[in-house]
Amino acid sequence: MWQLIVFIQIWFLLQLPTPDYVVLIINDCKLAKYVSRGESPERFFITLDYKDERKLILVGHDYLDQTDMPSTMSMSFAEIQQRDPLYTSDLKTFEAWANQVAYRKDEKKIFILLSKDYCSGNRFITNQQFTLYEVNVLLQHDE
């Protein structure tokens, strides 16, 4: 019986809840263009115009109705790195954007670290807190 109890405890330890979000770092510093849609609360979209098969990718933090307002969270860069973040510079194909970001099978939410934060050098400051923004992602499919 005691083996069963130990097993269950170990099993539960192995089943620690994984976060229901993925962090995406916008590290295409020159390519990413930030377009403000309002400051309080901060609303924006970012264009990533790759001019290749990825075409124009739009990443935005905005809402139609107050009740649909996307969330934000605060994290240090060290904490972000512990979340095993994705980097836009690593998403080199349309398929990668589709499978890892826009149409994830696990349907995890996407939170981004803005390029203006990542590219500023602030990430090297100890315990500097960054705001992560929940976003929706639009890919341009052919028709």
Place this chain on the structure above:
Amino acid sequence: MRLLFFMIAANFMITSCINEEPDIPLDEFSKNKETVLVKNWFNDNKTTLRLPMGGTNFRTESQELILPFFEKEPDWNKFHHYYFPDGREVFEINLDNDEFYIPSSSEDENTLKNGAIQNIMFVKDPLEECFDPLIVRYFPDDASSARDFNDLYYLAIDEKWSGWIDLFSYDEHHLIGFRIDQGTKVSSRTLSQESQLGSESSSSAKMVYECTETITDWYQITTVAGSSSSLEYLDTTFSKECEWVDMGGGPTGDGVVGGGGGSSPSGPNPYIPPVIPAPKLIIEIDLTVAKHPRVNCIVGKLQMSDFVQGIASFVKTGDLTRNSVIKLGSLGINGPNGHTKMKSGGIIEITINRDNLDKRSDLVIARTILHELTHAEIYAALKANGETALDGDFGKNFDKFINVFYGSDDFNLGGDQHHRYMAENLMGKMSEALMNIHNYQFPQDYQSLNDLVKRNGDYPNGVTVEFYKNIFWSGFKDTFAFAQMEEIKTNFPISSPYEKFARDQYTSTLLTKTCGN
């Protein structure tokens, strides 16, 4: 006959194309710019739209049928907006009059109950700000062809409708009638006081022109509070219905009766009524769509669009009258939103990608379906020697976009001929159609969008057709037109067309209400 043509021509010479600068209140104008324009023109000119001698007599020496005139009272809230195949713009508006004419005594009141409709068509002059008014009356054969105003108009005769469509001048000269059987025009008629049979015939080696005669009594019926109250005999006419009968092959010239006429104030050309093309696309709604509540809902709303009705009618799964099919299919998460292809056997197949539907708003799904419908209509137009409600000069315009037009592949314009043609010729019509669909069929979504674009300052006075153009651009990215648009630069803070395209694309993703919920 010459007298008939002379009178009709004189009628339109006198009454049409009177230039008036409409005085349009700004707030009303913005609500419905086009119908207000027609309404103002009509109000300014209606007293001059009749022949000077137009009176109560309905018969002249010319033997033509002229019914008693009554002042026309258009119901401006009930209108269709479309284009004739030759490109002329048409506003067809329901008449709210109690007076109505019916062509036989046998069905009298039942004819009205069976869905007879009388409308006034304003055919816009291609060159000037004026219109040619025509009265069009739809006389269904029986209750199975009864239709509401919304379901029947001159370019949207469905495949199940049978009856007569008669055209009259504004002051009730009968011009021509068309016999429609199951959505297909099978013959035409002119009306005369005396028998015409045998007065005209023609034949060729392969075709025989056969005529039959029908005697018709005309009655005026006046309704009060929706029910008929009086029936007055007017006249008896003889109509000669002629059709070409194919005795051994050869083209029939189907689909072209008259056309290209219009009323010109500068010449005595007889007025020739416009053509009646039957809808070319008969689209079967595949079970994959019928069983998908959201997409089926969107397709249902698209069917209400005048633009869509001008090019297509929809039938249920399994209806073998179809020449096209719309279905949901798996085109892959990385695949296109939709595609259209001509299959063996001539069936045009429209496939909407089901793999990314959940991430797309109703508006952009509707856009994709409109985009694919237009591809399908282009295929159908190519099969029909260029006849299409999309474009009165389709052949010429479409041929401009063959690849050699741009010299060589060095232009890096990989877009196909369809997309190039659509981007440069149809963007306006498609965008206007999508805006109307959004406004009238998705009113809550449309209102939310308006609130958003006003709040963001993108469209301070509310969304315009430019927004819907920007939504359509995403399907034309590989075209010369898109490349030109992309090249236009502006200085901050003015957004470039490309920046507006990106902005509006993004905005469209924020619409979250789903059709049917």
